Amino acid sequence: MDHIYQHFRNEEKQFIDQVLEWKDIVLNQYSPKLTDFLDPREQEIVASVIGENLDIKVMFSGGVQDTERKRAFIYPDYYQPHEEDFQLTLFEIHYASKFVSLQHRQVLGSLMSLGLKRSKFGDIRFYEEVVQFVCASEIADYLRANFYEIGRAKVTLKEMSVEKLIPHVEDVQEIVTTVSSLRLDVVCSAIYTISRQKIQPLITNGLVKVNWKTVDSVSFECREGDTLSVRGFGRSKLVSMEGKTKKDRFRVIIHKQK
Incomplete structure (x- = not known):
């Protein structure tokens, strides 16, 4: 074991x-x-x-x-x-798009306010004014009966075939840099060009995630393949570590979402 x-x-x-x-x-x-x-x-x-x-x-x-x-x-x-074994349902959210602008956190927050766990929902996607999300089919009827507003905006759900999910387009910037250590505060500081003094409170206040899990320790050691996200600054991935420089710094390759 x-x-x-x-x-x-x-x-x-x-x-x-x-x-x-x-x-x-x-x-x-x-x-x-x-x-x-x-x-x-x-x-x-x-x-x-x-x-x-x-x-x-x-x-x-x-x-x-x-x-x-x-x-x-x-x-x-x-x-x-x-x-069919995966029991997936795709909903498209219809709303007054001329007067309301929806964001990912608003949609997810409203869904979870119904007493449902995050694990019951898949991707939430946006393309211009179209908003869609995937959910477990076992909660679909509950959503149809209870999900009718996001904040103060009235919404309705339209079930779609899952094959019609909006395509995901990821635009990343490759960053090649060196860091003195693989501590979370050091790596995030290099990726987001923020001083360690500014990044450390974000970490200790629970605003930083590694592999989709909140990490509140500034000394947490990052590894190759880790996905990092800092609230308000976006997501990035530690793609590879290319050894050390003559000054004993780690050479790393980062993919940062634009």
Whole structure:
């Protein structure tokens, strides 16, 4: 068991235990298991843990191929999975777009104010005045009956085929730089060109996430592949570490969303 944990951070142990429990359910009951929506890091963990077993397999889907948040479908090797197994529903939000401008945080906040967990929702996407979101089909009827406003704006939902989810377009800037250490405050300071004195309070106040989880320790050590986000400054990814310079600094390549 310990050989699994050694590949992950200590704070990920609880989720790994959950994945191991899902695996045991599928092995013991010999029937599939559908999870809630997982962020990309959680998907990596599930794929890694399940991948060690030849008797069961895993697939992911969030509606279309480029979705960020996806449900995992863990199944015995005899089972042939279908897209319907993921139980996904796509809603388009209709609102008075001439008078109201919606933002991601407003949509998500209003959805969760209904007493629903974030894990019941997939991607929320915008294109000009069109707003769509994916949810678990088991809450679709509840949303139809109870989701009718975002802030003070009245809204209605129209169910769409999941294949019609708005395409995701990511525009990133590649940054090649060096850092004195891989501490979270040092890395964020280099990415967002903010002094460590200014970035540290953002971290300790819970405004910084690593791999979609809040991290409030300035000395948290970043790793290659980590996705970082600072509220108000955007998201970035530590794509690779290219060794050290003669001055013993880490050379890193960053992809920062524009």
